[in-house]
Amino acid sequence: xxxxxxxxxxxxxxxxxxxxxxxxxxxxxxxxxxxxxxxxxxxxxxxxxxxxxxxxxxxxxxxxxxxxxxxxxxxxxxxxxxxxxxxxxxx
Amino acid sequence: xxxxxxxxxxxxxxxxxxxxxxxxxxxxxxxxxxxxxxxxxxxxxxxxxxxxxxxxxxxxxxxxxxxxxxxxxxxxxxxxxxxxxxxxxxxxxxxxxxxxxxxxxxxxxxxxxxxxxxxxxxxxxxxxxxxxxxxxxxxxxxxxxxxxxxxxxxxxxxxxxxxxxxxxxxxxxxxxxxxxxxxxxxxxxxxxxxxxxxxxxxxxxxxxxxxxxxxxxxxxxxxxxxxxxxxxxxxxxxxxxxxxxxxxxxxxxxxxxxxxxxxxxxxxxxxxxxxxxxxxxxxxxxxxxxxxxxxxxxxxxxxxxxxxxxxxxxxxxxxxxxxxxxxxxxxxxxxxxxxxxxxxxxxxxxxxxxxxxxxxxxxxxxxxxxxxxxxxxxxxxxxxxxxxxxxxxxxxxxxxxxxxxxxxxxxxxxxxxxx
Numbered sequence: 356x357x358x359x360x361x362x363x364x365x366x367x368x369x370x371x372x373x374x375x376x377x378x379x380x381x382x383x384x385x386x387x388x389x390x391x392x393x394x395x396x397x398x399x400x401x402x403x404x405x406x407x408x409x410x411x412x413x414x415x416x417x418x419x420x421x422x423x424x425x426x427x428x429x430x431x432x433x434x435x436x437x438x439x440x441x442x443x444x445x446x
Numbered sequence: 447x448x449x450x451x452x453x454x455x456x457x458x459x460x461x462x463x464x465x466x467x468x469x470x471x472x473x474x475x476x477x478x479x480x481x482x483x484x485x486x487x488x489x490x491x492x493x494x495x496x497x498x499x500x501x502x503x504x505x506x507x508x509x510x511x512x513x514x515x516x517x518x519x520x521x522x523x524x525x526x527x528x529x530x531x532x533x534x535x536x537x538x539x540x541x542x543x544x545x546x547x548x549x550x551x552x553x554x555x556x557x558x559x560x561x562x563x564x565x566x567x568x569x570x571x572x573x574x575x576x577x578x579x580x581x582x583x584x585x586x587x588x589x590x591x592x593x594x595x596x597x598x599x600x601x602x603x604x605x606x607x608x609x610x611x612x613x614x615x616x617x618x619x620x621x622x623x624x625x626x627x628x629x630x631x632x633x634x635x636x637x638x639x640x641x642x643x644x645x646x647x648x649x650x651x652x653x654x655x656x657x658x659x660x661x662x663x664x665x666x667x668x669x670x671x672x673x674x675x676x677x678x679x680x681x682x683x684x685x686x687x688x689x690x691x692x693x694x695x696x697x698x699x700x701x702x703x704x705x706x707x708x709x710x711x712x713x714x715x716x717x718x719x720x721x722x723x724x725x726x727x728x729x730x731x732x733x734x735x736x737x738x739x740x741x742x743x744x745x746x747x748x749x750x751x752x753x754x755x756x757x758x759x760x761x762x763x764x765x766x767x768x769x770x771x772x773x774x775x776x777x778x779x780x781x782x783x784x785x786x787x788x789x790x791x792x793x794x795x796x797x798x799x800x801x802x803x804x805x806x807x808x809x810x811x812x813x814x815x816x817x818x819x820x821x822x823x824x825x826x827x828x829x830x831x832x833x834x835x836x837x838x839x840x841x842x843x844x845x846x847x848x849x850x851x852x853x854x855x856x857x858x859x860x861x862x863x864x865x
Binding site: 397399400402404405406407408415417421422442 | 471474475476477478532533535536537591592827828829830833
C-alpha cells in the first residue's frame with residue numbers, strides 16, 4: 356500500500372507570518388479539509404519551485420501524526436493540499 | 447623524511463559536504479521519517495537502485511548503489527522514496543548562498559558538496575581561525591535549513607586534503623589536515639580511503655609495491671610518473687598528497703548529451719524513434735542553455751545481450767535546433783543492427799563552438815527552422831519546459847523523466863524547470 360494519499364485540492368489555510376522566526380517566516384498552522392480542522396505543529400521544509408513563470412512555495416508539514424504537503428501559488432494566492440502521508444505505515 | 451617536501455602553507459581551503467544529502471533532506475521535510483532507515487531512488491520499482499541512504503540505513507549495511515530488493519532483505523521496514531529535485535535544488539542554493547558569505551571564490555563540486563577558497567579574502571575573514579568559521583557555517587545551516595541537515599567540513603592546504611579531511615569523521619564532523627598531522631592521518635587510512643583512488647588505481651599502486659597511503663607518500667615523483675601511472679598523473683599525485691594545489695584547472699565544455707535506460711527493452715522502430723526524438727529535444731535544450739552549437743554527433747546503443755553499438759559523424763555546418771539534431775540522429779540510428787533489443791540509448795553532441803544562432807542564414811528554410819526553435823523555447827520558458835514538443839515524442843515525455851544528475855551541477859536550473 357502506498358502511504359501517500361494524493362489530494363490535489365484547494366483548501367483554506369490559516370497562516371502565521373512572523374519575521375523574527377527565520378527561516379520559518381511564513382508558517383501554515385491550520386488546514387480546513389473535509390469539514391475538519393487539522394492543526395499543524397511542525398514545518399519540515401519550505402522550498403520554492405516554478406511552474407512555467409509562476410512561483411510556487413511548497414510546505415512539508417506535520418501535525419504530529421501525519422505529514423502534509425501544501426502548495427502556495429504566489430500568483431493566484433491559493434493554497435492547495437497536495438498529499439497526506441499516513442505515517443503509521445512507516446512505524 | 448618527507449616533511450621537507452610538504453606544503454607548509456596555512457590551510458585555506460574548506461570542503462563542505464552535506465551528509466547523506468538527499469536522505470537527510472527528506473528526513474528534514476518529513477518529521478515522521480527521522481531516525482528511520484530510508485533511501486532515495488530516481489524511480490520506484492522492485493529492482494530500483496538506491497542513490498542515497500540515511501545514516502540509519504547505512505548503519506545496518508544498506509549501501510548506496512544497492513537494489514531495493516536487497517535492501518528489503520536486510521530490513522523489511524526499509525523505506526524508499528522518489529527523488530524530489532526541486533527540494534534538493536533549494537538546499538543547494540542555500541548552501542551556495544551561505545558559502546558566498548565567506549569568499550567570492552567558491553566552487554560546487556556536485557549537488558551536495560563544495561569548496562570555499564579563503565585565499566585573498568578580506569582581513570576580517572582571513573584572520574579568523576577557519577575552525578571557528580566552520581562551526582559558524584554548521585550553525586547557519588542548521589538554523590536556515592533545519593536541525594536534521596548536517597555537514598562534514600574539511601580544511602586543508604589543497605582541495606584533495608580538504609576533501610579527505612571532510613571524510614574522516616562522518617556525520618557532522620570537522621577536521622583539519624596540515625603538514626603537522628599529514629603523515630599521522632595517512633597512517634590510519636587505506637589507499638581507497640583517499641579521494642580519487644579506487645580499485646583500478648589501487649591495483650596499479652599494489653603492482654609497484656605500494657599498499658598504504660604512507661607508502662604512497664614515500665614514493666618518488668619519478669617512480670609514480672614512470673612506473674605506476676605512466677604519465678604526468680603520477681607527478682600530480684606526488685604534489686597532491688603533499689598538500690600542493692594542482693586541481694584548480696578550469697574544465698572546458700567538451701560534449702553535451704543524454705542517455706536513457708529503457709523500462710522495457712525493445713527493437714520496435716517507432717518506439718525507439720519516438721524516445722530518441724525526446725532525447726534529441728532535451729539535448730538541444732542543453733545546447734541552447736549553454737549557448738553552444740555542435741558539429742559532431744554520436745549515437746550509441748547497448749543491447750540486452752551486452753553488446754554495444756555506436757556511430758558518429760562530423761558535419762560541415764554546426765547545428766543546435768531540435769529538428770536538426772533529430773534529423774542527423776535518426777539517420778545514424780537507422781543504421782543499427784535491427785535484430786537486437788535495445789536496453790540503453792544515448793546521444794552525444796561534440797565539437798562544440800560558441801553559438802552563431804543570431805546570424806541570419808542566406809537560406810530561408812534554415813531561418814524558419816531556427817525561428818521555430820526560438821519561438822517554442824520562448825513559450826516553454828513562460829509556461830514550463832516541454833509544454834510544447836513534437837507530437838512524435840508525446841509518449842516519451844511521460845516515460846523519460848529528467849532525474850537528479852550526479853557530479854556536475856551545470857544543468858540543475860534546467861532540470862528544475864523541466865520537473
